[in-house]
Every structure is written in C-alpha cells, then in structure tokens.
Amino acid sequence: MARAVAGYYARQAQPFGRTGDFTTAPEISQAFGEVLGAWCAVLWERMGRPDPVILAECGPGRGTLMGDALRAVGQAAPAFHAAAQVHLVEQSPSLRDAQARLLGGAVAAWHDDIATLPPGPLLLLANEFLDALPIRQFVRRGGAWMERWVQDGAFVERPAEAAPALPAAAPEGAMKEVSEPAFAFVAALAGRLAAQGGAALLVDYGPAAPAFGDTLQAMQAHRTGLDPLAEPGARDLTAHVDFPALAEAARAAGAAALGPLPQGLFLQRLGLMTRAAMLAQARPRLAGEILSGAERLVAPEAMGRLFKVLALCDSRLAPPPGFEES
Known part of the structure; x- marks a missing residue:
C-alpha cells in the first residue's frame, strides 16, 4: 500500500477536484480553510503569542487549505500571520510544485516528515492525511x-x-x-506538543468507536468500489482512520487528545455556515454553489458524520475551539 500510494502521488500531478480522482474539503469550500486558520489563531493567542510559531500542514494537496487559512488570518489576525512560519510536509515533487505556485514565498520549507520541522511551538493541520498511510x-x-x-x-x-x-x-x-505508520506519526507529534507546546488538528474519515471491518478502498475518477490490487499506483488507496486508538496513543505520549467529533458539528461550532453565508452575500452569482458546498461539509448524510476531527494539544492548554463542550 505504501509503495502504491507513493507511486500514485508521484504520477498524478492533479488528483484533486472535479477533473481528478477525488475532492477534499478545502476544494469544496474556501470557508473550510478559513475557519481552520482562525482556529490556529485562537490557539496562538492562548499559547502566549509565541514569535515565531511553526504553522505546518501534512498532506497539503495543492495548497488550497493553507492558502485560504493564510488569507483569512492575514485579514483577521495580522499579528499571528506575521509570527507564523509555514512548513509543509509533502513528499510528492509534483504536489510540491503545485503548492509553490499557489503559495509562493509564504512557504519557509518543505519536509518529508514531521521529524525535520524546526523546534519550537507548533500548530499543525492534517486533512485527509492519515487515511493514506499504509495499513x-x-x-x-x-x-x-x-x-x-x-x-x-x-x-x-x-x-x-x-x-x-x-x-x-x-x-x-x-x-x-x-496502521503502524499512523501510530508512529501521532506518537511523535504528541510527544513534541507535550515537550515544546502547541496543538494539532487531524481531520479524516473513520469511526468514533473501535470497529472491525475491511475499509481498504481504491478511488479513480470519483468512482469507488474498485479493486484495490488492480493497477497499483494508478488509483488512490485509503482506509478508515482508527481515531480511538490514535487518541489513546497520543495520551500515552503525553499530549491531551480531544474528540473525535463529527466534522459537521465541529465546523458548525467554528461558524463555517455563517462564514459561507457572508461569502454568498458578497458573491450573489455564486451563492448557490457556495452554500451547497458548505452544506456538503456539515450535513450528516454527506461528509458531516463520516468525517471526524481529533485535536491534540499541550495538556496545559484549555480545550481548543470546537471542543469546549465535548
């Protein structure tokens, strides 16, 4: 699975969007990246406004999420924007090129692994990253x-x-x-947060309670149910994320773990629908598309229930936004 996924992302220059194989939340609504950027800004304030602070993303795709987050905090939280040093964890050369084209000089460096991120307080985002790790x-x-x-x-x-x-x-x-690589990733991340401070937000799909089942799936041209062993490297391979086990691993490594929460509930608590309504009002010709995209992210029958959100943070921090009531 690891070799097939690496080959897939090395070969596919544009796997995302309507013309690709699948669509992720940042490609569906710009409000997704904007509210996650605001989440990071609030955490930065609670951390004591460290300057610099590492703002990292794992599996950043085309850079859409980070671009939306930086634009939002540049307007609403300029002090955080100035303090943030953007680092992207991405192994695919073609996707690194796409990220560089979109984000330009905003990116301080790219990394193959979180182990090479600079030391210091960290705010990390990972959307649909864990599901591609081998099982x-x-x-x-x-x-x-x-x-x-x-x-x-x-x-x-x-x-x-x-x-x-x-x-x-x-x-x-x-x-x-x-997924042993997922356990290793979460343990390393949690250990760093416990030692150096910060928080991480992991968004992906999977159950909220321990479960049995075969969830390995292949996707191509937005079609699922394909043979995962056919055409290795030509199809995207993923599996559901075991959130309860990863939360337990994070706590064992010394960090606080909150959730998982259903994505729809989390995004509504962060005000995604309110932000989408503002965008729709500002762009009336695109209002229907904007609102339907936001609804797709929060509706239980769409992505709102299947997708979950897990927060990891320095245990000295108060519960982050969206998790206060969990």
Whole structure:
C-alpha cells in the first residue's frame, strides 16, 4: 500500500477536484480553510503569542487549505500571520510544485516528515492525511489471528507474526486494520506538543468507536468500489482512520487528545455556515454553489458524520475551539 500510494502521488500531478480522482474539503469550500486558520489563531493567542510559531500542514494537496487559512488570518489576525512560519510536509515533487505556485514565498520549507520541522511551538493541520498511510489487515480464523498479504496480485492469509496488540476475542471472520505508520506519526507529534507546546488538528474519515471491518478502498475518477490490487499506483488507496486508538496513543505520549467529533458539528461550532453565508452575500452569482458546498461539509448524510476531527494539544492548554463542550 505504501509503495502504491507513493507511486500514485508521484504520477498524478492533479488528483484533486472535479477533473481528478477525488475532492477534499478545502476544494469544496474556501470557508473550510478559513475557519481552520482562525482556529490556529485562537490557539496562538492562548499559547502566549509565541514569535515565531511553526504553522505546518501534512498532506497539503495543492495548497488550497493553507492558502485560504493564510488569507483569512492575514485579514483577521495580522499579528499571528506575521509570527507564523509555514512548513509543509509533502513528499510528492509534483504536489510540491503545485503548492509553490499557489503559495509562493509564504512557504519557509518543505519536509518529508514531521521529524525535520524546526523546534519550537507548533500548530499543525492534517486533512485527509492519515487515511493514506499504509495499513495491515488481520482476520480472525479458528480462534487465532491471520494476517492478510498480497501475493501474485491476490490476497492471501498467513499466520500473524510480529503482530500489534489485537483484540483477544473477535467473531470468526472479523477483520481488524492497524496502521503502524499512523501510530508512529501521532506518537511523535504528541510527544513534541507535550515537550515544546502547541496543538494539532487531524481531520479524516473513520469511526468514533473501535470497529472491525475491511475499509481498504481504491478511488479513480470519483468512482469507488474498485479493486484495490488492480493497477497499483494508478488509483488512490485509503482506509478508515482508527481515531480511538490514535487518541489513546497520543495520551500515552503525553499530549491531551480531544474528540473525535463529527466534522459537521465541529465546523458548525467554528461558524463555517455563517462564514459561507457572508461569502454568498458578497458573491450573489455564486451563492448557490457556495452554500451547497458548505452544506456538503456539515450535513450528516454527506461528509458531516463520516468525517471526524481529533485535536491534540499541550495538556496545559484549555480545550481548543470546537471542543469546549465535548
């Protein structure tokens, strides 16, 4: 999965949007990036207005989210905008080029991993980043766990070796997915936040409670249900994020973990629909498109329930915006 995903993003110059393979929240509504930028500005104030502060994004796509966030805070929170040093965690050369074209000199540096981010207080955003990290799949057979492998273009099952902690009891045929890279990412991020201060917002799709099931999916030209083993590197591969397990890993590393909250609830608490109404009023010819895009992000039957939001932060900080009531 890791090799296929790396190959996909190396080959696909424009995987996002209507003409690509999938569409993410920042491409649907500019209000998404704007309210996340405001979220960061509030956290910066609560952190004591550190200058400089690292403003990072993992998996920034074309740079749309960061561009919207910077424009919003430049107008509403100029002091934060001046203090923020933008760093992007992106491995794809073609996407780095797209980000550079959109954001220009606003980006201080690009990174392959969060390990090379400069030290100091950090505010980090990651939208649909964790779902692309590779997973292992384990299947319950005859009271024991088997691991699913790929051999000659097909799935095979072998006795699980060097397996992570798995439920002691599960029904026959149950599948449990584990993303060790996601655990490593969250543990490293949480450890840094606990030691150096800051907060992170992780937005992705997955269950709010522990769950079994096969969620590996391939997407191409906005079509799902495709064979994930066909045409490796030509299709986007993702899997649901295990938010409860990642929250537990973050707490074990010393950070506070809040959520996950349904994306719709979180965005409404941040005022996304109010902001969308303002944009619609300012651009009456596009009002219908603006409002329908915002509704898509918050409606339970669209992205509002499937997508979740998890916040990680220095435990000395008060609950961040959107999580005060959770």
